[in-house]
Amino acid sequence: QVQLVQSGAEVKRPGASVQVSCEASGYTFTVYYIHWVRQAPGHGLEWMGRINPNNGATNYAQKFRGRVTMTSDTSIRTGYMELSGLTPDDTAVYYCARAVSDYNWFDPWGQGTLVTVSS
């Protein structure tokens, strides 16, 4: 079955960077975009951006431009999201999700990765 499995929880100091991975299985990896969505504790969902694994093209939400980098490795069917310059406000659960294009729905979602930023 189609599945996205994310890396484990991280604890980071303010100013550090974090990389979260998202391993895909059950479908042709290069046919679907990988989107990243985060959810701060007690808050709603926030779209961060996406990568097209077929050609590496990215589209980042304006809020995160300059701080986020999304990459993919087609040989191991894995997408990555790196966020730099972490502050406590970046404490959140980070999700990856699959979509066939920019305008289509997200399905499925990864299980989520909790990133805690604390001194």
Add this chain to the structure above:
Amino acid sequence: QSLLTQSPSASGTPGQRVPISCSGSSSNIGRHAVSWYQQLPGMAPRLLIYSDNQRPSGVPDRFSASKSGTSASLAISGLRSEDEADYYCATWDDSLNGWVFGGGTKLAVL
């Protein structure tokens, strides 16, 4: 402040029909398909509705959705205790050139 507006909460008793609304604008809902997501407590979101009103396989037909102009709505009929969750609408926004989510509606089954 999200570009898609949802009521923060909704409630109903078992068996009832509960509507959840999502209001947007001509740059998002007015031009693009809406999807809905259910997030059970402590879980990742899951797709509930896509392309405004289509149910993925495995989603009960108690869940239905519609769209008119710049607003969309989700309806849950025959409410069950396991429907207690957060519900989010989402769509593409042309002005942001990105996705937007509603703030979410927390559904309580009384």
